Amino acid sequence: MLIAFNKPFGVLCQFTDRSTPARPTLAGFGLPAGVYPAGRLDFDSEGLLLLTDDGRLAHRLTDPRHKQPKTYWVQVEGDPGTAQLEALRTGVVLNDGPTLPARVRRIDAPPLWPRDPPVRVRKTVPDAWLEITLTEGRNRQVRRMTAAVGLPTLRLVRAAIGGHGLDTLAPGGWRQVQA
Incomplete structure (x- = not known):
C-alpha cells in the first residue's frame, strides 16, 4: 500500500512524540494502520509525504541510489x-x-x-x-x-x-x- 499525504506545517513525520508538550504527529490524521513514512519532511515544511507498509518500496523511494x-x-x-x-x-x-x-x-x-x-x-x-x-x-x-x-x-x-x-x-x- 502507498499513501500520498499532504503534511501540514508544524506536524512531525512520526506517529508519536515524547517531547513535552507533545507536538502534532501523523497519528492525528486517520491514516491506515501499519503504514510508516518513506522519507521525512521537516516539522516546519509542508507538502507531499509518502507512507507505505512495504519495506522494499520504502527503500526504493528513499535510497539515494534510486535517484527519485x-x-x-x-x-x-x-x-x-x-x-x-x-x-x-x-x-x-x-x-x-x-x-x-x-x-x-x-x-x-x-x-x-x-x-x-x-x-x-x-x-x-x-x-x-x-x-x-x-x-x-x-x-x-x-x-x-x-x-x-x-x-x-x-x-x-x-x-x-x-x-x-x-x-x-x-x-x-x-x-x-x-x-
Missing part, C-alpha cells in the same frame, strides 16, 4: 539573481560537502492553502518563489542551499516525489496511490 526526484516550491527572501540561480543549478558547497546539481527555475506563487501561522511579510524586503528539484535528500538541504546563496527560505512545500504529486490534496488529506 523530489520537487519543492520554495518561497525565498530576496530577488534571486542569475548568479544565485546558477549556483543552485550547478551545486552548492554545504558544511557536509557539495550538493549535486539541481533543477531550479523561478515560478509564480503557486496556488497554495494559507499557512498557519502565516509567513511573515516585510514590505521592504522582496520575496520570490522557486521550483527546486533534487535527486538527493540531505537534512534540511533545500533550506541550507538557498541560505548558502543568500536567499533564506520563508516557506517550503514539497510538491512531488518521483511520479507522485500533491495534486488537489488539502493539508492533512491523504489518498492511496499506485506504487
Whole structure:
C-alpha cells in the first residue's frame, strides 16, 4: 500500500512524540494502520509525504541510489539573481560537502492553502518563489542551499516525489496511490 499525504506545517513525520508538550504527529490524521513514512519532511515544511507498509518500496523511494526526484516550491527572501540561480543549478558547497546539481527555475506563487501561522511579510524586503528539484535528500538541504546563496527560505512545500504529486490534496488529506 502507498499513501500520498499532504503534511501540514508544524506536524512531525512520526506517529508519536515524547517531547513535552507533545507536538502534532501523523497519528492525528486517520491514516491506515501499519503504514510508516518513506522519507521525512521537516516539522516546519509542508507538502507531499509518502507512507507505505512495504519495506522494499520504502527503500526504493528513499535510497539515494534510486535517484527519485523530489520537487519543492520554495518561497525565498530576496530577488534571486542569475548568479544565485546558477549556483543552485550547478551545486552548492554545504558544511557536509557539495550538493549535486539541481533543477531550479523561478515560478509564480503557486496556488497554495494559507499557512498557519502565516509567513511573515516585510514590505521592504522582496520575496520570490522557486521550483527546486533534487535527486538527493540531505537534512534540511533545500533550506541550507538557498541560505548558502543568500536567499533564506520563508516557506517550503514539497510538491512531488518521483511520479507522485500533491495534486488537489488539502493539508492533512491523504489518498492511496499506485506504487
